[in-house]
Amino acid sequence: MTVASPRHPSRPGRAGRLSPLELRHVIRRPSQPRERGIPEATVARLPLYLRALNGMAERGLATVSSEDLAAAAGVNSAKLRKDLSHLGSYGTRGVGYDVEYLIYQISRELGLTQDWAVAIVGVGNLGRALANYGGFVSRGFRVAALLDADPEVVGDHIAGLNVEHIDELEAVIGQRGVSIVVLATPAAAAQQVADRVVAAGVTSILNFAPVVLSVPEGVDIRKVDLSIELQILAFHEQRKTDRMTGGPAMADEWPEAVDL
């Protein structure tokens, strides 16, 4: 998907003439492309806003207030405004944000106005699920290759792609301009594949294998770990049931601390 470049509603584009006053105003604005340094926490929420905005655009909404957008994204409005302020001043006081314009600005900030070629390594259950995942292909990402070490699955057709042998890893990355690799291999193979992937020049990895990968400085790794998520839920679940049954169970063999 390619995103068009709408202008800010009510602001002149480059083609329009700017009066000295307008120019001063523009230049003074504490924003626009914004110097390096959008907080990580903000970056992690931009996709959420983008998704909410896309829903609104589909339903034909032209503008949205920070209050409404925040509600749709499941955050509070102060946080939303602060987050968006890191990108620039794209709202209009008294009105809200132009939906299309904000979609474009967030997409651009996230790098979704270009296409990213993604390779998925490991075509087990999870790899297949990922390959078939629709939301994947839309919005700037394109699965460019499926790779596996098992000769049994090499040659299979999944989601319109031919599964290739892991030996082709470096060639595929180079030839198809793969810049993001998704690791869906068994834990035991993940580090070794990561090493090859990094050596081939990839600096962005999404890791589904339950291992801590070690990679050089400058390589970004994001990790998705089902069992960690479950354990976090179990922790909170335990607290809830503790509370109902009257306090936590006695700690091991130790007496409760007493206030002296």
Add this chain to the structure above:
Amino acid sequence: MTVASPRHPSRPGRAGRLSPLELRHVIRRPSQPRERGIPEATVARLPLYLRALNGMAERGLATVSSEDLAAAAGVNSAKLRKDLSHLGSYGTRGVGYDVEYLIYQISRELGLTQDWAVAIVGVGNLGRALANYGGFVSRGFRVAALLDADPEVVGDHIAGLNVEHIDELEAVIGQRGVSIVVLATPAAAAQQVADRVVAAGVTSILNFAPVVLSVPEGVDIRKVDLSIELQILAFHEQRKTDRMTGGPAMADEWPEAVDL
């Protein structure tokens, strides 16, 4: 898996006699079951430590220093020590931590010394992958049910389980003591299933559907979202390539801000 309850090495258990001095010491300890309030960031890392420790236990290590354990978990040692200090004083100065003992303490804190029944709703590609995921079943979690709305898949056998119809949701939750539900449905169905699940008394949900669920206060939701992770990677990837090609692309149609 059931975890035995080892005693702290070098500390007497309940059976042992405590001298007045030892008793004072124990009671004064600013720790043990620890009053409510382990930081969320710490909780999120405990599973990581646990995994590293399990690896060490398998390799026969008896004790480990904060330095080594931290390295294995991919964090720095000060953070590790601070995290563990929230659980209690389970290390020995000059020595390190007893591996088995620490496994037990973290397991107990996370609620993994009991078994949690998990239901997976939505048996598409992802649901199947989850049902077959090994790390799931071990360590305190048991897949107690697979549910789907599609009559086509109801009755299938996956990972040794019979896929049941979503109509059975409430009955299954009640009868099998399900306390954690994994949502792997299409986005459009997720909220509706979440509502039923919550009404049936479940307060812990792991959501794979790309929607913001709205649930009452007190219900814990964790979200795993592939496309968000990719977008975050794309953001950083873009920065990296910007840097190499000499600064970011011009922002939209606006002139660069000028220092007046």
Add this chain to the structure above:
DNA sequence: TATTGTGAATCTGTTCACAGCA
């Protein structure tokens, strides 16, 4: 007038650096 954008206050998490202890 309604709503943004943002300083200031607060809260949460990380890192430092070393006292305390086995």
Add this chain to the structure above:
DNA sequence: TGCTGTGAACAGATTCACAATA
């Protein structure tokens, strides 16, 4: 002596509350 446990300093993120303004 070596390593944990933790105050204190720091850094980052959230929330408040209101001035700026379309």
